[in-house]
Amino acid sequence: MGKIRSVTKMTDNRFLNMYYLNAENRLGGDVNYYVASRASEAGQMKLAKKDENPDGVAIYSLYGEKRDKIVLIHQYRYAIDDFIYEFPAGLVEKNEDYHSAAIRELREETGLKLEPLQVPAYMEKPLYTTIGMTDECCSMVYGYASGEISTEGEEDSEEIEVVLVDRKEARRILKEEKVAMMCAYMLMHFITSPDPFYFLKCDEDRDI
Template identity: 60%
Template sequence: MGKIHKVEKLTDNRFVNLYHVDATSVHNTPVSYYVASRAKDTESMKIKTRVNKPDGVIIYSIYGEKKDKVVLIRQFRYTIGDYIYEFPAGLVEPGEDFHDGAVREMYEETGLKFEPLEVNPAFEKPFFPTIGLTDESCAAVYGYASGEISKAAQEDSEEIEVVLADRDEVKRILREENVAIPCAYMLMHFLRDKDPFAFLQEL
């Protein structure tokens, strides 16, 4: 196992910061590594705490009386200078239960009411979507959405279109569009399974 000698905070931004990690690999090679983190300081980073609390939530939600549509957002992302399809998602606020965070974020991004399902904790534990770049972890929350789409609660810095996609549209999106990888994998389940949440019974 490699050894971490020093972690230094390089930026001071509100939502994400860059940290430099000085380390030695298992082969005794010097390592200079850069990590993006939601942590406010070095002592709060997972590299220090070894505690994996979710920084954010990703919401896999089904919509409609026939439960035949999935709630997606088409969002402009500066990282690629283009639009990408994602699930509604967002950061968990300090002291907030991540299920409550999912309900709040769904409303803020889409205007829809979200009712989370109770599932085996193994399906909603925080996982690391991009561990090579960041220590950010996100919990998945599953459930049903209802109501009317609204942009009233979206932030001015966001450019989000809400999409209620049936299976034909999901096929098109996977073939033709930019898609975030956690979203893409779940959309593949959505295409295959008559009950989109059938896999939640596996554990």
């Protein structure tokens, strides 16, 4: 098993920092590794704390009287210098419950009100996003959205178009557009299931 010898913080940014890991591989050889983290200091990284508290949330919400539309955002991302389809998402603030974070983020990014569903805890378990690059982990919160779309809460660094997507449009987006991986997998489920939230009603004691 590999081993980390030391961790050095390389940047000092508010939302994301780069850390250098001086490590060794399973054979004792030297490894120089770089990790992006939401942690403000090395002692708060997942490798130090060994916890899986969510750094952020993504919101999978259905909209409309028939609950036949999914709420997405079409957002400009500097990393690709282009727009991409994603779920509304954001960071969990200090001492904030992640359900509260989901309600706040959906309101800020879309103007919509979120009614979170009560689901088995493991279905909202924090999961790692891109583990080869970052120790960030996020929870998915599921629910129903209502209200009128607004981007008044959009920050200066954000360019967001809120879209309410039916199954036909979801297919087109998957075929023709740039889509974040997490969002793409859920869209595949959305377009093939009569009840997009059916899997949330199943648990380990009952066949899916």
